[in-house]
Amino acid sequence: MTARVAFAAASVLAFAAAAAGASGQTYPQATSAPRSTDARALAAAAREREIHERFARGVMDEERADWSAAAAEFRRVIVLDPPEPRGSTARYDLALAEIHLGHHDAAATLLEEALHRDPGFAAAAANLVSLHLQRGNLAAARAVADRFVAIAPDAALALYGRGLAALRAGDLATARADFRKLTGADPAYAVAHYDLALVEMQAGRDDVARAELERALALSPGYARASFALGTVLLRNGRKADARVAFDRCARDAEDPALRALAIDLRDRL
Amino acid sequence: MRNFRRGAIALVLALGACAGAAVGAELLLGDPSGGLVPSAVPSLLGPITEAGRTGWSCAPERAATAKSAAAAGLPRN
Numbered sequence: 001m002t003a004r005v006a007f008a009a010a011s012v013l014a015f016a017a018a019a020a021g022a023s024g025q026t027y028p029q030a031t032s033a034p035r036s037t038d039a040r041a042l043a044a045a046a047r048e049r050e051i052h053e054r055f056a057r058g059v060m061d062e063e064r065a066d067w068s069a070a071a072a073e074f075r076r077v078i079v080l081d082p083p084e085p086r087g088s089t090a091r092y093d094l095a096l097a098e099i100h101l102g103h104h105d106a107a108a109t110l111l112e113e114a115l116h117r118d119p120g121f122a123a124a125a126a127n128l129v130s131l132h133l134q135r136g137n138l139a140a141a142r143a144v145a146d147r148f149v150a151i152a153p154d155a156a157l158a159l160y161g162r163g164l165a166a167l168r169a170g171d172l173a174t175a176r177a178d179f180r181k182l183t184g185a186d187p188a189y190a191v192a193h194y195d196l197a198l199v200e201m202q203a204g205r206d207d208v209a210r211a212e213l214e215r216a217l218a219l220s221p222g223y224a225r226a227s228f229a230l231g232t233v234l235l236r237n238g239r240k241a242d243a244r245v246a247f248d249r250c251a252r253d254a255e256d257p258a259l260r261a262l263a264i265d266l267r268d269r270l
Numbered sequence: 271m272r273n274f275r276r277g278a279i280a281l282v283l284a285l286g287a288c289a290g291a292a293v294g295a296e297l298l299l300g301d302p303s304g305g306l307v308p309s310a311v312p313s314l315l316g317p318i319t320e321a322g323r324t325g326w327s328c329a330p331e332r333a334a335t336a337k338s339a340a341a342a343g344l345p346r347n
Contacts, residue, residue, distance in 0.1 A: 051320070052320065055319065058317075062316070085322025085324065088322075088323075089322050118323070122323070122334035123333070125334070126315055127315055130313070134311050152335045155334060155337065156339050157334055157336070157342040157344065160312060160339070160344055164311070167308050168308060185338070186337070189339035191344065191345055194309060194347075195309050220346075225306075
């Protein structure tokens with residue numbers, strides 16, 4: 001009797017093990033059979049399938065930085081003219097590839113088209129602002145940054161982009177307002193305090209600038225550009241000994257060799 | 271004149287450490303704020319799948335609308 005029970009238990013275990021192995025194998029689902037023999041319906045299904053496949057391949061190409069291959073996939077998707085959201089998304093993705101291929105004018109046009117098709121497309125606005133800033137086209141950057149802020153008024157990227165464009169263009173009022181709003185929403189972001197300090201320095205409000213730089217350095221002690229800026233504020237106000245300390249700190253923390261060399265030279269001249 | 275001076279300082283900074291730090295320091299001692307540059311341009315946001323920008327899985331759109339600098343992927347310095 002005991003032997004029978006043991007044999008039965010062993011059989012059950014062996015079967016379970018075999019079944020577990022079999023369940024580990026997966027097979028792709030069979031492609032569903034066409035439900036139409038109509039030529040137009042079949043062509044539409046083929047077109048839909050091509051858009052799907054090219055999107056998947058294009059995104060994979062971009063993730064591994066194969067920009068030429070990605071551009072070819074998304075150009076074909078655009079020719080196939082899918083409806084929203086794929087029309088604007090394909091233009092966004094193609095713009096990303098074109099930027100990396102150095103085709104900046106084409107990329108800007110594609111991002112404008114994406115925003116025309118989908119006016120609330122924040123990521124397209126963000127990349128268009130960055131593209132214009134990289135190219136030094138401040139007027140275009142500011143125009144798109146205004147649209148980006150209208151899409152997402154509290155977005156950190158929108159405020160940062162518009163503030164940066166305004167600061168570079170010398171519009172201190174807009175830059176101050178955007179960086180203040182950014183520091184209010186995210187007080188721990190040291191870079192916004194640094195940019196706000198540059199605004200205040202250009203406005204001649206050195207005390208406010210110094211306070212912002214001290215905040216930036218309290219948040220990010222190794223922030224070499226903030227140390228350099230603090231040194232310049234102190235130097236401008238005749239505090240040579242304190243400026244020397246700030247330049248020395250910059251010289252120790254700077255990774256940029258040009259900034260480090262400049263800080264060392266200024267320190268040694270004080 | 272002021273624009274020329276700023277241009278000269280920017281050129282010195284661009285030339286780097288070996289070429290002209292001493293000249294740069296000379297210029298900056300007169301007008302130190304000329305050597306300051308704003309922070310970096312934000313990085314480009316990444317690709318978006320055919321599902322589009324709506325939905326939680328679209329990381330670029332989430333970054334573009336995030337309220338904190340870290341979630342937005344803004345430059346760290």
